[in-house]
Amino acid sequence: MGYVRTAGMSTAARRSRRRAALVITAVLVALLVALLVAMAYVRGWVGSEDEGSDDATTATATQAPGPDPADVVVNIFNATDRAGLAGRASEGVGALDFTVDGVGNSSEAIEGAGRIVHGPTGLEGAELLAESLPQDVELVQDEREDETLDLVLGNAWEDLPTPEGDGEGDAEGDG
Template sequence: MSYVREDGLAHARRRRQRRSIIVLVVAVLLLFGALFYALAFMRKSTESSPSASSSCAVTTTAPPQSIFTLNVYNASSDSGVAKRTAAALQTHGFTIGTVSNDPYKESLSGVGQIRFGPKGKKDATTYVEKYLHGATLVQDGRTDDSVDVVLGDEAPTIKSAPPAKVSLPPGCSTPTP
């Protein structure tokens, strides 16, 4: 067996070369990691920056009273009251169905009636009753969630809702016509 004996300088030189290669590999890996992080950060910031098509778009949610149909009927001696009331209630977010004279052909002298079925009771008492204080609540046999407003001679005049103010996020400007 023969052993090759190396001197101390050659051994030190190989150790330095190994150390240099390890330092170089670590530096390259850190450089690629930093580059990847920078690209990910830039991609994220461009996706979240305000643009006219995404974050400056005005989103509105439907009011809860728009989930059921509200029919407005006239049972008073005043002609056109159902049409005016339906238009006003629509500005408050209601989905208006039929606007006509009372299908039961009743003539009501009081405020009126709010007619509903079992599915529409909550909607009638929660959303409709506040516009017709003093109206008689009448549960009928309908199977859907629609609600009828039947206006009598003493029905209050319902005012239209003021136009909603639209607030845009910072950095967005109002469109010019």
């Protein structure tokens, strides 16, 4: 009976030592992984690129608010069968303080409200114009080298609200 008892204690002791060795090994591996992740974060290999670019974007956005509407030059083209649409749109865009350079007709057919065509350097102006319009327009980039924009009016285009100048004209006529 003593033989079985001694063998049982020996087995229990071995299991205990194995368990302790496994726990210590697992803790050391976890510490090593944590150390490697911390080093990768400090060196910029993990995590810091995304956070840094957000901070840089925020800092850039606060430093440079974007172009002034008066600095954005827009050409307006009518791609519909409705006469005078580009002329009325040029008055509305001008009332939004954008600089209208030219007005004309376009031979392309546009299904939506319109399209703003811009070059790589005119993206900020195109986004500003799109945000200023009450309708959703599509932004399309082409290969032009200047910052001018082309606003091509489509079949779903609705006239912009009239400038407040109409009411002032009535007041001048009365006074």
